[in-house]
Amino acid sequence: MIPFNFKYYRPANIEEAVELYQQLKADGEKSIYYAGGTEIVTNARDGQKKYDALIDLKDINECLEHGEKNDEYVFGACLTLNEIVEKDYFPLFSLACRPVADHTTRNQLTMGGNICGKLPYREVILPLMLVEANFVFAGPEGMRTVAAAEAYDKRMLLNEGEFLVQVKVPKKFAELDYHDVRKVKQSEVDYPLLHLAALKDEADQIRIAFSSICAFPFRLEDIEAIFNDSQLEMEEKVEQIVAKFPIPIKDDKRGSADYRRLLLGQSLAEIWHKLGGDA
Amino acid sequence: MKAYENISLVKLKVNGETRDVAIRPADTLLRVLREKLGLTAAKPGCENGDCGACTVLINEKPVKSCMKLAVEVDAGAEIITLEGIKNSIIQETFLEEDGFQCGYCTPGFLVNAYALLKEHPDADDKLAKEWLESNICRCTGYEGIRNALKLAQEKLK
Known part of the structure; x- marks a missing residue:
């Protein structure tokens, strides 16, 4: 049982949602945008978080859009992970969505919730970091479209009162070779020890994004330059790549830093082999 | 709104x-x-x-x-x-295959398996595992549950 009361609103469009957030803020009420609810409801139940109001975005058409428009795929923020997997417009994206939580939870868990939530894994963002995706935000200043590199740095860079409406992915990236590696401690339904998504771009360079090995997902061009240097042996690459990590490798009860580093080496070698890096 | x-x-x-x-x-x-x-x-x-x-x-x-x-x-x-799904085939096969022990988790498994049979009547082992991994049983193990699902698939053919 959730041990406190809150108000619940379901606006019909973007303008209503944004105005409501502003009004609640002016009234001194703490509100949060809401989609699948898997994180918000569980955090509320165990008392980790408390809100005065939830603003549910699931009646907003743009947040439910799912399809092709010109040369892009459009993914609304309120699509569930299973909906994305089932339509499978962009296979690397589906691969990143499929192992998150479990199948039943993925009928509820949304793309926007995974990317914008407080949990550190945010695995769904990995492919989006590789493909020059555009993020559409709505807020008090109106709508804005932001490139992945500017939309995300350790977390989604949303301004006060903004929410993610949708993500647009250029179709050409769905045609490229890709590989995805996710390592868990024991059960397949578990938070990962590491999750890497990789894609070979049109210039035959391999792009890699990392989740779960550090405290937040990241992609760094310096790391990709090392990885694509065919003069280096794999062990040298791993050593240099780890030295470029923005923060140290995680060391916790799920896995020691040494163990995660070992898995990282194996996973990078697997990506190199699968994407023809040694061809 | x-x-x-x-x-x-x-x-x-x-x-x-x-x-x-x-x-x-x-x-x-x-x-x-x-x-x-x-x-x-x-x-x-x-x-x-x-x-x-x-x-x-x-x-x-x-x-x-x-x-x-x-x-x-x-x-x-x-x-x-x-x-709402009482007397369904999956309930019968849970009984026949001993798909439960204490029974506390059973309603969740039954409802999930019922949905799987409806959406993917010919689900292979991999797909069935992916769906049913959403539920946890802490006493009897999963063999009886897997067998119950397979038997239900056969009976529904």
Whole structure:
């Protein structure tokens, strides 16, 4: 049982949602945008978080859009992970969505919730970091479209009162070779020890994004330059790549830093082999 | 815009019947089903989205009702609990294959397996595992449950 009361609103469009957030803020009420609810409801139940109001975005058409428009795929923020997997417009994206939580939870868990939530894994963002995706935000200043590199740095860079409406992915990236590696401690339904998504771009360079090995997902061009240097042996690459990590490798009860580093080496070698890096 | 600011009277369509119920916006669907509507098949296990004992169907999709607010389904959504699928083949095969021991997790498994059989009657082992991994059993193990699903698939052919 959730041990406190809150108000619940379901606006019909973007303008209503944004105005409501502003009004609640002016009234001194703490509100949060809401989609699948898997994180918000569980955090509320165990008392980790408390809100005065939830603003549910699931009646907003743009947040439910799912399809092709010109040369892009459009993914609304309120699509569930299973909906994305089932339509499978962009296979690397589906691969990143499929192992998150479990199948039943993925009928509820949304793309926007995974990317914008407080949990550190945010695995769904990995492919989006590789493909020059555009993020559409709505807020008090109106709508804005932001490139992945500017939309995300350790977390989604949303301004006060903004929410993610949708993500647009250029179709050409769905045609490229890709590989995805996710390592868990024991059960397949578990938070990962590491999750890497990789894609070979049109210039035959391999792009890699990392989740779960550090405290937040990241992609760094310096790391990709090392990885694509065919003069280096794999062990040298791993050593240099780890030295470029923005923060140290995680060391916790799920896995020691040494163990995660070992898995990282194996996973990078697997990506190199699968994407023809040694061809 | 729909707004629920206090205790509100909502209409929930459960097992084919529309029920009026007074709820708080903060009430989870699980609590409303059990405590307001007397439908106690869905079980509170972890109430954290991990165990699946609270699984119900919303518009034919399995959902963990402990993580769903009841106000979210006040829009004509079709909610089906285990009470709504009584005497189904999957219940028979759980009995025949000893797919349970204490039985606490069983309603969640049954509802999830029922949805799987409906959406993918020919699900292979990999797909069945992916679906049923959403539920946890802490006493009897999963062999009987797997066998019950396979037997149900055969009987439904």
